Amino acid sequence: MDLTLILTEKCNAKCRHCFEENCDYTADSLTMDISDAERYIDEIVAVGKQENKEVRLQFSGGEVFLVYDLMLHLTRYAKSKGIKSISCTTNGYWGKSLVDADVKVEKLVSAGITLFGISLDEFHQEYIDIDYVRNAIKTIQKYGVRIGIKTVLTKKSKRLSSVLQDIDDLLINKSIHCQSMSYIPYNSKSKIPLEDVLTEKTMPNEVCPSFVITILPNGVVFPCCSVGWTDNLILGNAQDDSLGKILKQLRSNIIFEILQDQGPIAFAKQMNLVNDCRLQEERFANYCHLCYSVFKSESLSLVLDDVITDWKRRRVDKILNILEE
Numbered sequence: 141m142d143l144t145l146i147l148t149e150k151c152n153a154k155c156r157h158c159f160e161e162n163c164d165y166t167a168d169s170l171t172m173d174i175s176d177a178e179r180y181i182d183e184i185v186a187v188g189k190q191e192n193k194e195v196r197l198q199f200s201g202g203e204v205f206l207v208y209d210l211m212l213h214l215t216r217y218a219k220s221k222g223i224k225s226i227s228c229t230t231n232g233y234w235g236k237s238l239v240d241a242d243v244k245v246e247k248l249v250s251a252g253i254t255l256f257g258i259s260l261d262e263f264h265q266e267y268i269d270i271d272y273v274r275n276a277i278k279t280i281q282k283y284g285v286r287i288g289i290k291t292v293l294t295k296k297s298k299r300l301s302s303v304l305q306d307i308d309d310l311l312i313n314k315s316i317h318c319q320s321m322s323y324i325p326y327n328s329k330s331k332i333p334l335e336d337v338l339t340e341k342t343m344p345n346e347v348c349p350s351f352v353i354t355i356l357p358n359g360v361v362f363p364c365c366s367v368g369w370t371d372n373l374i375l376g377n378a379q380d381d382s383l384g385k386i387l388k389q390l391r392s393n394i395i396f397e398i399l400q401d402q403g404p405i406a407f408a409k410q411m412n413l414v415n416d417c418r419l420q421e422e423r424f425a426n427y428c429h430l431c432y433s434v435f436k437s438e439s440l441s442l443v444l445d446d447v448i449t450d451w452k453r454r455r456v457d458k459i460l461n462i463l464e465e
C-alpha cells in the first residue's frame with residue numbers, strides 16, 4: 141500500500157520538462173501542513189493494519205530538501221508508527237557542501253529513510269550542478285542506503301547510458317537502480333516541443349498498475365503521482381475525508397476498475413470511434429500519457445456510459461465462460 145506526500149511545490153530549479161506548473165522557490169509556494177501530514181500517515185497506517193498490508197511512504201515535490209525539517213520530522217513520525225519503507229525524490233542540490241550533505245543524510249537515515257530517488261538527466265543538470273549530485277550520491281553511499289536514479293528522456297535528450305557517464309565511477313561495485321522514462325507533455329507551458337516526445341508506435345495497451353495514493357499540499361488526492369494532476373482523476377480531498385473513505389471510494393469506482401482491468405486504451409478506443417470525441421494526440425509516450433490525454437479531454441463524459449456498458453458486458457461474458465468450463 142503506497143502513499144506519496146507531495147510535501148511542497150517549492151523548487152530551486154525550473155526544469156524544461158517539469159509538470160509542476162506552479163513550481164516556484166517563493167515563500168508563497170504551497171507546503172504541506174505538518175499536522176495534516178501526520179494525520180495522513182496515521183490514516184494510511186490504520187488502513188494497512190486493517191488490511192494486513194505493508195505501507196510504503198514516499199516524499200516528493202517540488203524539491204523536498206527545501207522543506208528538510210518537515211521531511212525529517214515526518215520520517216521520524218512515520219518510523220515511530222511502524223512504516224519500514226520511506227523514500228524521497230530529490231534533485232540533489234544539497235550536495236554543494238560535502239559536510240552539510242553528510243549532516244543531512246545522517247539525520248535522515250537515522251530517522252528512517254530507506255531509499256533516495258535522485259533525478260539525473262540533462263533537464264535537471266541545466267539547473268543543478270552535476271558535482272553537487274555526485275556529492276549527494278557519495279554521501280548516501282557512505283551510509284549504505286539504497287539509491288534510485290530517475291532519468292527523463294526525449295527524442296533529442298541524452299540517453300541513459302550517456303547520463304550515467306557523469307557518475308560511472310560511483311557505480312563500480314555498487315548497486316544503484318536506474319530507471320529511464322519518456323517525457324510526458326503534461327504541462328501546456330512546457331518548453332519541450334511535442335515533436336520531441338518519444339512515443340510508442342501503437343496506442344499503449346498496458347493496464348494501470350496498482351494505485352499510489354498521492355496527496356498534494358492542499359489535500360487534493362490523486363490515484364498516482366503520474367497523472368499530471370488532471371481534475372477528472374481527483375479522488376477527493378484528504379483535508380475533508382479520511383484516507384480510509386477515499387480508498388474505499390476508489391475501490392468501488394468503476395472507472396478505476398476499468399483502468400486496472402483494461403487500461404486507459406478502453407476509453408481512448410471508444411473516444412476515437414466518435415468524431416467529436418477523438419483524442420487530439422495520435423501517439424503517446426506510454427499508457428500514463430494516454431491516461432492523461434483521455435482524462436483531460438472534455439469529450440470523455442460523452443463516451444463514459446458506452447465504455448462502462450461495454451466493460452460490464454465483457455465482465456458478464458467472462459463469468460459465463462468460466463462457468464461453462
Ligand code: SF4
Nearest residue numbers: 151153154155158202
Ligand atoms: S527539480 Fe523536479 S520539481 Fe523541480 S523543476 Fe525540476 S522536475 Fe520540477
Ligand code: SF4
Nearest residue numbers: 348364366367428431
Ligand atoms: S494509468 Fe492513469 S491512473 Fe494509472 S498510473 Fe498511469 S496515469 Fe495513473
